Amino acid sequence: MTKRSEKSTRMRNGKRPIGRKAAGVRAASRSSVSVAKSGGENSGSFEELRRIADRVLHFSAAHETEVEITAATDALTRFANNAIHQNVAEEIRHVSLRVIVSGRTARATTNKTDDASLRNLVGAAVSLARFQPKNRDAMSMPGPQKQPPVRRFFEPTAEATPEDRAAVVRRVVRLAAGRKQTAAGVYATGWTRAVFANSRGLRAQHAESKAEFSVTMMEQDSSGWAKATSPDARLLDPLALADRASENAAASGNPRELPPGHYTVILEPSAVLDLAGFLFYDFAATAVQDKRSCLTGRMGKPLFGANITLWDDVYHPLQSGTPFDGEGMPRQRVMLVENGVPRNLVYARSTARKKKMRPTGHGLPLPNEFGEAPMNLVFAGGSGSVDEMVRGTERGILVTRLWYIREVDPYEKIMTGMTRDGTFLVENGRVVCGIRNFRFNQSLIAMLSNVEELGTAVRASGEESFDMVVPAMKIRDFHFTDVTKF
Amino acid sequence: MKEFAEWAIETARLRGARYADARVMDVRQRDISTKNGQVGTLVESESCGIGVRVLIGGAWGFASTDRLTREGVQTCAARAVAIARASARVLGRPVVLADEQAYVDTWQNPYIKDPFCVPVERQLAVLLDADREMRGVPGVTLAEGTMAFRRIEQVFVSTQGSVIHQRKMQSGAGITATSFQKDEIQKRSYPNSFGGQHALQGYELVEAMNLPAHARRVGEEAVALHGAAQCPEGSRTIILGGGQLGLQIHESIGHPIELDRVLGMEANYAGMSFLTTEKLRQLRYGSDIVNVVADARLDHGAGLGTFGYDDEGVPAQCTPVITNGLFTGYLSSRETASAIGEKRSGGTMRAESWNRLPMIRMTNVSLLPGSWRLEDLIADTDDGIFMETNHSWSIDDHRYHFQFSTEIGWEVRGGKLGRMLKNCSYSGITTEFWNSCDAICSRDYWTLWGTPNCGKGQPGQVMGTGHGAAPSRFRNVRVGVAFSQ
Numbered sequence: 001m002t003k004r005s006e007k008s009t010r011m012r013n014g015k016r017p018i019g020r021k022a023a024g025v026r027a028a029s030r031s032s033v034s035v036a037k038s039g040g041e042n043s044g045s046f047e048e049l050r051r052i053a054d055r056v057l058h059f060s061a062a063h064e065t066e067v068e069i070t071a072a073t074d075a076l077t078r079f080a081n082n083a084i085h086q087n088v089a090e091e092i093r094h095v096s097l098r099v100i101v102s103g104r105t106a107r108a109t110t111n112k113t114d115d116a117s118l119r120n121l122v123g124a125a126v127s128l129a130r131f132q133p134k135n136r137d138a139m140s141m142p143g144p145q146k147q148p149p150v151r152r153f154f155e156p157t158a159e160a161t162p163e164d165r166a167a168v169v170r171r172v173v174r175l176a177a178g179r180k181q182t183a184a185g186v187y188a189t190g191w192t193r194a195v196f197a198n199s200r201g202l203r204a205q206h207a208e209s210k211a212e213f214s215v216t217m218m219e220q221d222s223s224g225w226a227k228a229t230s231p232d233a234r235l236l237d238p239l240a241l242a243d244r245a246s247e248n249a250a251a252s253g254n255p256r257e258l259p260p261g262h263y264t265v266i267l268e269p270s271a272v273l274d275l276a277g278f279l280f281y282d283f284a285a286t287a288v289q290d291k292r293s294c295l296t297g298r299m300g301k302p303l304f305g306a307n308i309t310l311w312d313d314v315y316h317p318l319q320s321g322t323p324f325d326g327e328g329m330p331r332q333r334v335m336l337v338e339n340g341v342p343r344n345l346v347y348a349r350s351t352a353r354k355k356k357m358r359p360t361g362h363g364l365p366l367p368n369e370f371g372e373a374p375m376n377l378v379f380a381g382g383s384g385s386v387d388e389m390v391r392g393t394e395r396g397i398l399v400t401r402l403w404y405i406r407e408v409d410p411y412e413k414i415m416t417g418m419t420r421d422g423t424f425l426v427e428n429g430r431v432v433c434g435i436r437n438f439r440f441n442q443s444l445i446a447m448l449s450n451v452e453e454l455g456t457a458v459r460a461s462g463e464e465s466f467d468m469v470v471p472a473m474k475i476r477d478f479h480f481t482d483v484t485k486f
Numbered sequence: 487m488k489e490f491a492e493w494a495i496e497t498a499r500l501r502g503a504r505y506a507d508a509r510v511m512d513v514r515q516r517d518i519s520t521k522n523g524q525v526g527t528l529v530e531s532e533s534c535g536i537g538v539r540v541l542i543g544g545a546w547g548f549a550s551t552d553r554l555t556r557e558g559v560q561t562c563a564a565r566a567v568a569i570a571r572a573s574a575r576v577l578g579r580p581v582v583l584a585d586e587q588a589y590v591d592t593w594q595n596p597y598i599k600d601p602f603c604v605p606v607e608r609q610l611a612v613l614l615d616a617d618r619e620m621r622g623v624p625g626v627t628l629a630e631g632t633m634a635f636r637r638i639e640q641v642f643v644s645t646q647g648s649v650i651h652q653r654k655m656q657s658g659a660g661i662t663a664t665s666f667q668k669d670e671i672q673k674r675s676y677p678n679s680f681g682g683q684h685a686l687q688g689y690e691l692v693e694a695m696n697l698p699a700h701a702r703r704v705g706e707e708a709v710a711l712h713g714a715a716q717c718p719e720g721s722r723t724i725i726l727g728g729g730q731l732g733l734q735i736h737e738s739i740g741h742p743i744e745l746d747r748v749l750g751m752e753a754n755y756a757g758m759s760f761l762t763t764e765k766l767r768q769l770r771y772g773s774d775i776v777n778v779v780a781d782a783r784l785d786h787g788a789g790l791g792t793f794g795y796d797d798e799g800v801p802a803q804c805t806p807v808i809t810n811g812l813f814t815g816y817l818s819s820r821e822t823a824s825a826i827g828e829k830r831s832g833g834t835m836r837a838e839s840w841n842r843l844p845m846i847r848m849t850n851v852s853l854l855p856g857s858w859r860l861e862d863l864i865a866d867t868d869d870g871i872f873m874e875t876n877h878s879w880s881i882d883d884h885r886y887h888f889q890f891s892t893e894i895g896w897e898v899r900g901g902k903l904g905r906m907l908k909n910c911s912y913s914g915i916t917t918e919f920w921n922s923c924d925a926i927c928s929r930d931y932w933t934l935w936g937t938p939n940c941g942k943g944q945p946g947q948v949m950g951t952g953h954g955a956a957p958s959r960f961r962n963v964r965v966g967v968a969f970s971q
Contacts, residue, residue, distance in 0.1 A: 074945065075569075076944060076945055077572075077573075078754075078944055079576065080750050080751045080752075080753055080754070081578050081749070081750050081751070082578060083576055083577055083578025083579075084545065084572075084573040084575075084576040084577070085546070085573075085578070085751055086546060086548070086751075086843055087545075087546060087547055087548065087569045087570070087572060087573040088548040088549070088550075088569070088842075088843050088945070089548070089549045089550070089565055089566075089569060090549070090550040090551070090841040091550070091551050091552070091553070091562075092535070092550075092551075092552050092841055093552060105528075106528040106529070106530075107528065107529045107530075108529065108530045108531070109529065109530075109531040109532070109533075110531070110532045110533070111532075111533050111534060111535065111552045112532070112534060112552075124530050125530070127606075128528050128529075128530060128606055129528075131605060131606055131607040131610075132525050132528060132606070132607065132610055133525065133610070133614070135524055135525060136524070137524065161572075162547075162568060162569045162571075162572035162573075163572050163575075165572070166572040166573065166575045166576055167575075169576050170575060170576045173576055182750070182753075184750065184751075184753035184754040185754045186754060186755075186944045188944075188945070214754060214755075215754065216753050216754040218750075218753065223753075225754075290521075290522075290627070290628045290664075291627045291628065291664075291666035291671070292628060292664060292666070292671060296666060367525060367526065367527060367528050367529075368526060368527055369519050369520075369521040369524075369526025369527060369630070370526075403757070403882065403883055404880040404881060404882070404883070405880070406878040406879060406880045407878060408877075408878050408891055408911070408968045408969070409671075409909070409969070410671045411666075411669055411670055411671045412669075414968065414969070416878065416880045416889050416968060417880055418880065418881075418882045418883070418887070420757075420882070420883050437882060439880075439882075439887060439889060439913070441889075441967065441968050441969070441970065463755060481967050481968075481970060482887065482889075482913060482967065484882050484884075484886055484887040484915075485886060485887070485915070486884060486886070
């Protein structure tokens with residue numbers, strides 16, 4: 001799978017999925033306590049990271065210096081053919097330094113934290129900065145900011161062991177084998193801590209744990225899939241997810257072939273997420289300024305259906321991620337689309353200055369050419385369920401998951417991609433049978449103008465976009481252009 | 487570096503590993519970009535660490551750390567052992583590795599100019615010159631340029647006695663002009679889209695591109711596309727330029743032949759493959775003139791899939807993938823080769839960095855050149871479309887149904903290139919498409935294209951792959967459906 005671009009990869013770096021309240025996520029208490037480890041060497045504690053940051057700032061003779069120190073431990077148990085076949089763990093630290101020298105800025109990064117390496121890091125950044133043309137948009141670094149606290153670290157999740165993960169996988173595999181199905185998937189746990197500091201006195205820090213479970217259940221000619229993420233592994237219910245995937249695999253066997261055309265579709269939240277997620281960069285003020293956003297010339301005018309309201313909110317209880325941006329500015333809640341009308345964009349500091357706006361705390365680490373991006377999208381939902389949407393549908397297609405979505409037309413926002421792992425024909429209010437997978441070529445603008453019903457907004461996980469809070473959607477006139485052989 | 491790897495191996499062995507290998511990698515990277523006359527990204531990065539892979543009781547464990555001390559490395563190896571023992575609790579068929587001998591060797595790709603020794607201001611000046619040329623064209627609303635350089639030094643050590651030291655230097659660059667008019671965004675890129683051309687070479691690769699010399703044409707074509715005719719919808723003869731064909735090979739040949747996909751190991755994420763094992767040496771993948779190899783040897787070219795040894799210590803090889811149209815070979819590892827009864831791995835295991843598990847990745851999966859001159863091929867085409875430079879790409883999770891669009895196209899009428907076409911797209915079924923190939927241009931038109939952004943695996947890994955291709959013709963291909971109403 002060829003990645004979309006360096007742009008999307010670079011912009012998505014640092015996104016730490018967390019939190020979901022959907023099928024497969026237990027409705028247990030989230031009262032776990034955020035605990036920082038004691039601050040020994042190599043502990044990855046805030047104390048250790050702060051000491052590294054202070055050393056970097058001490059070593060730098062640049063006019064201004066900014067540093068982010070990150071420590072992370074990630075582990076992932078991967079299974080296929082009803083057995084664990086890959087099982088990995090990593091521990092890593094990352095020192096990312098930016099300097100400003102006479103109005104010129106550059107960045108250097110390393111994972112070495114001895115004094116000599118940190119001094120070399122400063123030297124590399126200063127050398128890069130010194131020999132470039134002066135940037136007319138360059139700004140001094142921000143001073144101290146007030147950071148609203150978020151609690152997203154759960155020690156039991158951070159400390160989950162390979163045995164813990166293997167025990168979960170074993171139960172899932174037994175479920176599959178008992179139904180004569182084949183299971184594949186991942187169970188991942190880990191944590192990240194980050195400390196941000198600059199020479200003008202700004203200090204910020206964040207800790208987050210994470211758990212992810214996804215599973216594909218397969219039969220001879222069909223498959224089902226489910227996925228959930230949470231900051232707290234105890235809130236995931238892998239067996240419930242596996243059961244849902246298993247039922248979809250069983251129900252979609254012996255698929256029928258339908259002709260391509262325009263259909264009413266019911267998109268499960270993961271399918272909505274992976275499609276609608278492609279809009280995120282269009283809401284960057286820099287994208288509009290560069291005339292590569294689909295919102296160029298369309299702000300303040302009705303663009304989507306009146307039932308579409310969308311905002312960015314890192315503090316939403318189902319959201320995830322760091323509450324400060326690439327310059328350490330606190331992220332703001334920003335209303336992006338209100339009743340179908342694009343109202344606001346997000347702004348990094350320099351973009352905001354040019355447009356005489358206030359920065360919204362969505363800037364990407366400098367220097368960069370992309371400016372900013374909202375990464376905590378929340379769609380307003382309705383009150384219905386997918387089952388209710390099915391019951392109210394005379395004829396349509398129920399889609400579990402979409403795959404390999406790419407942009408065909410950036411201004412009309414035409415996207416192409418495939419259905420996958422559970423696509424069903426709905427007739428007279430019930431699921432009739434599984435169908436062969438479709439290719440779609442569909443404008444997102446048209447799609448969000450044709451939404452007939454919205455489900456309850458949940459935290460959804462997919463594979464094309466970062467996690468978002470989105471509802472299931474019932475949409476008319478969705479354009480399937482081709483059908484494949486399975 | 488070797489010492490760290492040896493400590494890890496010894497710890498794994500003492501803790502009961504039947505087999506273990508360790509890779510110490512030191513990676514340096516420089517990323518530069520410009521946009522509309524300004525510096526965009528300007529970053530230098532370095533990353534150093536060790537990854538340890540162990541096999542115990544027929545199950546794998548992998549752990550990695552950047553704590554390069556004796557204690558850190560030994561702790562990492564012990565963690566890999568503990569993970570392998572946990573894997574063994576949910577064991578399928580025990581892993582058996584295809585035989586491979588031990589190697590003690592050093593390998594380095596040749597290059598002329600170290601890009602890290604070229605002053606960054608000179609590199610920026612090239613991009614800014616090209617930027618100025620593109621913005622000199624009225625109607626260009628966005629000019630972008632990028633350069634990326636990567637130097638990898640790694641040592642591989644295994645319990646079988648291999649000690650392999652490799653150094654690789656990778657370079658890449660490209661420019662893009664975008665034009666927004668009324669309700670349409672069009673763009674053109676050089677020498678390829680999505681970051682340009684990348685290869686296992688030094689800065690001489692960038693110099694040979696001569697980005698400023700091509701910048702004005704790129705800008706003019708981006709603007710001209712607004713006035714071009716829409717690509718028609720229907721069944722047509724198409725000629726694909728080499729860059730677009732490289733990605734077509736990547737998606738519809740390179741991925742389906744990955745044996746881990748075929749065996750279900752990627753089912754939850756990247757998907758599986760229509761190329762099930764009974765099709766080996768049976769399936770007519772393409773027409774008689776279609777010959778494809780997976781070749782990691784330097785003899786094939788300095789591509790992103792070129793190396794001396796893969797990341798489980800297997801020497802670079804050339805595997806015939808499609809021979810005169812017949813499907814003849816997979817991309818394999820020691821584990822997967824053994825699983826299908828092959829005697830030896832094809833040597834395709836690579837990891838993005840020290841903190842990732844090696845997995846089957848494309849090497850240089852290339853369509854071998856034919857005999858046509860491009861001028862003759864166009865002259866031989868009565869009614870068709872010449873499409874060039876990828877714009878979008880998508881293929882299903884079995885790698886069977888695909889759709890691509892390109893930045894630009896031209897009508898071919900009566901053996902001549904005609905008017906420009908915009909919004910060109912084509913789609914099809916993998917084997918039907920390759921069986922419709924009836925002409926391939928010669929080595930004079932053949933380029934080993936680099937795809938630097940191939941994503942695979944969980945956790946995700948990005949890898950560079952190579953794809954040699956020359957312009958080629960395909961008959962009765964469905965075009966224009968991406969913009970159908």
